[in-house]
Each structure stands twice: as C-alpha cells, then as structure tokens.
Amino acid sequence: MxxxxxxxxxxxxxxxxxxxxxxxxxxxxxxxxxxxxxxxxxxxxxxxxxxxxxxxxxxxxxxxxxxxxxxxxxxxxxxxxxxxxxxxxxxxxxxxxxxxxxxxxxxxxxxxxxxxxxxxxxxxxxxxxxxxxxxxxxxxxxxxxxxxxxxxxxxxxxxxxxxxxxxxxxxxxxxxxxxxxxxxxxxxxxxxxxxxxxxxxxxxxxxxxxxxxxxxxxxxxxxxxxxxxxxxxxxxxxxxxxxxxxxxxxxxxxxxxxxxxxxxxxxxxxxxxxxxxxxxxxxxxxxxxxxxxxxxxxxxxxxxxxxxxxxxxxxxxxxxxxxxxSSLVDAPTHTPRDVAGGLEVSVEKLRADGRDGPRPADLSFTAKPGQLTVLWGPNGSGKSTALLAVLGLATEGITGEVSVKDASGQEFKDSALWEHCAYLPQRPVIDPESVSDYAELSLGQRQRLALKRELGAQLLLLDEPTAHLDPDNAAIMIQQLQAEARRGTTVLAVSHDPLLRAAADEVVEVK
Incomplete structure (x- = not known):
C-alpha cells in the first residue's frame, strides 16, 4: 500500500x-x-x-x-x-x-x-x-x-x-x-x-x-x-x-x-x-x-x-x-486502456489501529469479478475504513496487504486504480454545474444519481448505498448492482441493509 x-x-x-x-x-x-x-x-x-x-x-x-x-x-x-x-x-x-x-x-x-x-x-x-x-x-x-x-x-x-x-x-x-x-x-x-x-x-x-x-x-x-x-x-x-x-x-x-x-x-x-x-x-x-x-x-x-x-x-x-x-497523485497523461472484466480485490489481515482498538481487526476477503460482495458488521467495526484502504486513502495505522489486480495479474494502485474504479460514499457530491436543481435533491436521490453516473467501471466501491432509500428504491438499486455484477464488474459494498445482504453473492463479516 x-x-x-x-x-x-x-x-x-x-x-x-x-x-x-x-x-x-x-x-x-x-x-x-x-x-x-x-x-x-x-x-x-x-x-x-x-x-x-x-x-x-x-x-x-x-x-x-x-x-x-x-x-x-x-x-x-x-x-x-x-x-x-x-x-x-x-x-x-x-x-x-x-x-x-x-x-x-x-x-x-x-x-x-x-x-x-x-x-x-x-x-x-x-x-x-x-x-x-x-x-x-x-x-x-x-x-x-x-x-x-x-x-x-x-x-x-x-x-x-x-x-x-x-x-x-x-x-x-x-x-x-x-x-x-x-x-x-x-x-x-x-x-x-x-x-x-x-x-x-x-x-x-x-x-x-x-x-x-x-x-x-x-x-x-x-x-x-x-x-x-x-x-x-x-x-x-x-x-x-x-x-x-x-x-x-x-x-x-x-x-x-x-x-x-x-x-x-x-x-x-x-x-x-x-x-x-x-x-x-x-x-x-x-x-x-x-x-x-x-x-x-x-x-x-x-x-x-x-x-x-x-x-x-x-x-x-x-x-x-x-x-x-503530502504528495499529490497526478492523473496519468496516457489514455486509459481497456481492462477485460472486473478487478479482483484481495485483502489479507487488514488491521486499522485507533483509539478504540483495531477496527477492522485482521480482516481477510477476496472480492471477485462478477460478484456482489457485501461487508457486513456493526457500526464502527471498520467497514468504511476497509473501502478506503482498498482505494489507498486510509494509511494512518493501517497494516496488512491490499492488492487490486486484473485477469492478467497486473496490479493497479493510486491513480491507475482510480481510473478503473468508482467510489460512492454515504454522502456523494454531485457537480452542481451539471445538475441545475442540485440543492433540491434529497440524499437518496443524490445516491441514485451518483450510482447511475458511475456504472461501467471495472470496480464499484459503495458505502451504504441503500441507507437513505425507501424499500422500493433500495430494491431498484440492488437490481442495478446485481446487473452490473453479471456484466463482469466487481461490486464491493458496505451495508446494514438485510435486502442487500440477501442479494449478495458473498457476505464478509467485519469484526
């Protein structure tokens, strides 16, 4: 990392x-x-x-x-x-x-x-x-x-x-x-x-x-x-x-x-x-x-x-x-090459030490292309920290191994990874220049709009994507994520939603 x-x-x-x-x-x-x-x-x-x-x-x-x-x-x-x-x-x-x-x-x-x-x-x-x-x-x-x-x-x-x-x-x-x-x-x-x-x-x-x-x-x-x-x-x-x-x-x-x-x-x-x-x-x-x-x-x-x-x-x-x-990671000047399928995320013994102890503690999992993987656990267990570690943003007190590779085994880090992945936080920010009524959008509407714009990446990282949606809209978003996974995308989500857990191909308990 x-x-x-x-x-x-x-x-x-x-x-x-x-x-x-x-x-x-x-x-x-x-x-x-x-x-x-x-x-x-x-x-x-x-x-x-x-x-x-x-x-x-x-x-x-x-x-x-x-x-x-x-x-x-x-x-x-x-x-x-x-x-x-x-x-x-x-x-x-x-x-x-x-x-x-x-x-x-x-x-x-x-x-x-x-x-x-x-x-x-x-x-x-x-x-x-x-x-x-x-x-x-x-x-x-x-x-x-x-x-x-x-x-x-x-x-x-x-x-x-x-x-x-x-x-x-x-x-x-x-x-x-x-x-x-x-x-x-x-x-x-x-x-x-x-x-x-x-x-x-x-x-x-x-x-x-x-x-x-x-x-x-x-x-x-x-x-x-x-x-x-x-x-x-x-x-x-x-x-x-x-x-x-x-x-x-x-x-x-x-x-x-x-x-x-x-x-x-x-x-x-x-x-x-x-x-x-x-x-x-x-x-x-x-x-x-x-x-x-x-x-x-x-x-x-x-x-x-x-x-x-x-x-x-x-x-x-x-x-x-x-x-x-701090060093700013600049975006590469070359044209992003096409990557067949999704990116495989491998996490081994990930540990994030903090004031309240390690959160997560010795987390290991693999998110594979074509699957919807859900990180499941109580609040404060370190699920969001795990997503940030995959992106390379969480570095303070982090130990363990995190790697993101394509089907040929080539590893992606920093800006090279960011070109092929999409990260949807709990409170996404929409460009106000492209949405005239941005101030009128609810948090759930912003989540749906942000997800719609990020579909097509090789790796989708989502932090509580259905937290601010009613059951009907949550079901629609879950169907979108399943369809994206069937196209070969790697979908890795953090959630407390039983509906999303039930739809997951792989559930990882975070302690």
Whole structure:
C-alpha cells in the first residue's frame, strides 16, 4: 500500500513564506509586480517632494512671484503618474488575491480528497478554507505591497533625505528601528490569539452544523432547547477571543502612529532650529519635511496591515504545511486502456489501529469479478475504513496487504486504480454545474444519481448505498448492482441493509 509522508513542516518564520512563493505562481508574479510598481511610485514621490519644496520655497522667498509654469506642469504629470501607479497596484493586488485564494483552496481540497478522512478535522479545515483563507486577501493586497515599500521606498527616501540634510537622516536612522521592534512585540502576542480565535470559530461552526443535522431527532425527543446554552457559550467564547485580538490591534496601531508622529516631529523641530540659525535653506527644509513622512509610512503601514492579515497567515500556514508534507497523485497523461472484466480485490489481515482498538481487526476477503460482495458488521467495526484502504486513502495505522489486480495479474494502485474504479460514499457530491436543481435533491436521490453516473467501471466501491432509500428504491438499486455484477464488474459494498445482504453473492463479516 502507498503511504504519504507525515514529516513535520517548518513553520513560517518570516513575513513572506517561501512555501507560498514555491507553491503559488500567482504569488510570485504579484511579488515581482508589486516591487516594480513600488519602485516607480517611490521615484514619483521623490519627484513630487522636490518639486513642491522648490516651488513653495520660491513663492515664500520671492514676494509676489507667480507659480513657475514648467515646474507646475511637471508636478501635475508626476501626480497623475503616481495616481495611475497606485490604481494599477490596487488592480493587480485584487486580481492576484483572487487567483492565489482560488489556487490554494483548489490544491488543498485535492490533497484532502486524497488524504485519510479519519485524520481530517472537518470543522477546522472548513473554517481554514473559508473565513481563514479569505483573510489572505488583506495580506496580499495590503501587507505585501507595504512590505515591498519598506524594502524599496524607505532606503531610497532615507538616501534622498541624507543627500538633502545629513542631520535629518541621522535622526531618522535613530528613530526608525523603534517601529519594527514594537511591531515584533505586538505581532508575537497577536499570532497566538488569532489562532485561538480561528479555533473557537471552527468549534462554533462544527457545533452548529451538528445541531442542524440532528435537529429533527432533538425535536422528536423535545431536547432541542437544551442546545441553546451550549451555542450561547461557544458564541460568547468566540466573541471574547475576537475582542481580545481587536484590542491588541487597536493599541498597537496607536503605538505605531505615536512613534511615527513623534519621529517626524523630532525631524521637524531640528529643521526649524537650523532654519532660525541660518544653517539650512528654506527649499531644503521644506523638501525634507515633505519627504520625511514617507520614510516612516511604509513601516507604519506594515504594522497596520499585519493585523488585518493575521487570519490569512495562520490559515495559510496550516494549508502550506499540508501541501508541503503530502504528495499529490497526478492523473496519468496516457489514455486509459481497456481492462477485460472486473478487478479482483484481495485483502489479507487488514488491521486499522485507533483509539478504540483495531477496527477492522485482521480482516481477510477476496472480492471477485462478477460478484456482489457485501461487508457486513456493526457500526464502527471498520467497514468504511476497509473501502478506503482498498482505494489507498486510509494509511494512518493501517497494516496488512491490499492488492487490486486484473485477469492478467497486473496490479493497479493510486491513480491507475482510480481510473478503473468508482467510489460512492454515504454522502456523494454531485457537480452542481451539471445538475441545475442540485440543492433540491434529497440524499437518496443524490445516491441514485451518483450510482447511475458511475456504472461501467471495472470496480464499484459503495458505502451504504441503500441507507437513505425507501424499500422500493433500495430494491431498484440492488437490481442495478446485481446487473452490473453479471456484466463482469466487481461490486464491493458496505451495508446494514438485510435486502442487500440477501442479494449478495458473498457476505464478509467485519469484526
């Protein structure tokens, strides 16, 4: 049987996860585009500062002078160019965010579909792939551009300030590191609380889905009111964890704004004293005052956007961990060859160890072509696990031998097996694009429709195919399975239905 690696993946250690760049081409393209656009915006900002400083100084120093026409035209062009660059950055950011989110969600679902379902926390992954992954949008549209501006714009602006006034540059160099230090301290505290908030949301969502699924039973026994207190408690817990994250985000934003404002004020005070002493020209002083806020703005923006992106960062870390440690089985590119008859399934001493002991324990059977084989046993005995082991999906705690061969003795595994078999779970999912009224179908109707579309495979694996059907429709499905077996197909089903057991050619007791 094939196994998947479970080695621990290294947790994201920097602002840009190299796993995200490696697994998402759209992210790589966006990082390059953001860098180019940021560099161009930086040049436009520098030009604007120089032009405004020179023009304002000229008007103040020369009484009654008019605005210089050429400088005014150049300033207008610079403003328009910078506006276009900002628009382009926002447009590319939104497009990249949508592409990356869809790409990661699709890859994750494909990996989860090929993973052992017994090890998947459905409530937690449902939250990660919805609200968690949607939080990646602020990270891509806000945090990454701000980070690119910090790497590119801040050094350039600092160099321009140094070229104009060394004293102002020295003050900026001394005060600049204070902002990232406080960002690191606040970010360390926020990450853990964000993970807790997502966990609380997953628990609340799972509880609500379980409550909705079991509501008819609860109403029948008049116990539906008992769940209100549980839902209220989980809602209050989620509200508290969300509020704790918002409190830290508000306080950190206040700290970052205070430090940036204080740093700019120190530079302004220094420029004012040197202007009074005559050690600095008005043109240079005004230009530095216009440019110096742009030295701190990118770092301040990184701190602000960091909190907006935390949900996406936490969810993406778990998603990238899954994509990094598990290998996706790709479908072969060759055309599937015809296989005469069905496939023989041989299981020897299959054992699946779990918290409640082995389920199944030392299961051995052979499902032959042309026969309807039924795995029969109590709930929790491991019948569904046996089907997943045949497919190669159940790997956690699995021992024993499972082989699927054709009449010539050729063995089929993974994607080669999936080409020639069909698996019908207890709750099949129908492609909504091909069924317009998919939402109107009952679970039993979905089972019948799914089986109809899967007929013709060499191996049919069915998990409780008649569980949600009335006796008449169950009899029709059983007749379809018998007819399929008579055509030479191997039919292997898990069931509690006495009708299906009575129609079986071979019944295997699962203990």
């Amino acid at each position: 094939s196994t998947k690696s479970s080695a621990p993946a290294k947790r994201r250690a920097g602002p840009v996860d190299p796993r995200l760049l490696r697994l998402s081409p759209a992210t790589r393209r966006w990082v390059i585009i953001a860098g180019v656009l940021t560099a161009l915006k930086t040049l436009a900002t520098v030009a604007m500062g120089l032009l405004i400083g020179q023009m304002a100084a000229g008007i103040i120093e020369v009484s009654g002078s008019s605005l210089p026409r050429m400088e005014l035209i150049a300033l207008a062009i610079t403003v328009v160019v910078r506006g276009l660059l900002a628009w382009a950055q926002d447009r590319f950011a939104q497009r990249a965010s949508s592409q990356v989110t869809v790409d990661l969600r699709e890859k994750t679902l494909r990996h989860l579909a090929q993973s052992d379902p017994r090890t998947i926390d459905q409530a937690l992954w449902r939250t990660r792939l919805t609200s968690g992954l949607d939080g990646l949008g602020p990270y891509l549209t806000g945090f990454l551009p701000a980070l690119a501006a910090t790497i590119i714009a801040t050094p350039v602006m600092l160099a321009v300030v140094g070229w104009l006034d060394v004293g102002s540059m020295v003050i900026a160099i001394i005060t600049l590191p204070l902002i990232p230090v406080f960002m690191w301290l606040v970010g360390t505290l926020t990450a853990g609380r964000t993970e807790q908030r997502l966990s609380d949301l997953a628990i609340l969502g799972g509880q609500l889905l379980d409550l909705i699924a079991g509501l008819p039973t609860l109403r029948a026994f008049r116990r539906h009111q008992d769940m209100a207190a549980q839902v209220t408690r989980l809602s209050s817990q989620h509200a508290s964890s969300t509020l704790s994250v918002l409190k830290i985000a508000f306080l950190s934003s206040f700290v970052l704004e205070f430090l940036a404002t204080l740093s700019v004020a120190l530079v302004a005070v220094g420029i004012g004293f040197r202007l009074l002493a005559g050690d600095l020209t008005l043109a240079i002083g005004l230009t530095v005052l216009i440019i110096i806020p742009e030295v701190y703005a990118p770092i301040r923006e990184v701190g602000t956007r960091f909190h907006d992106a935390q949900d996406g960062l936490v969810a993406t870390d778990e998603i990238l961990k899954l994509l990094s440690v």
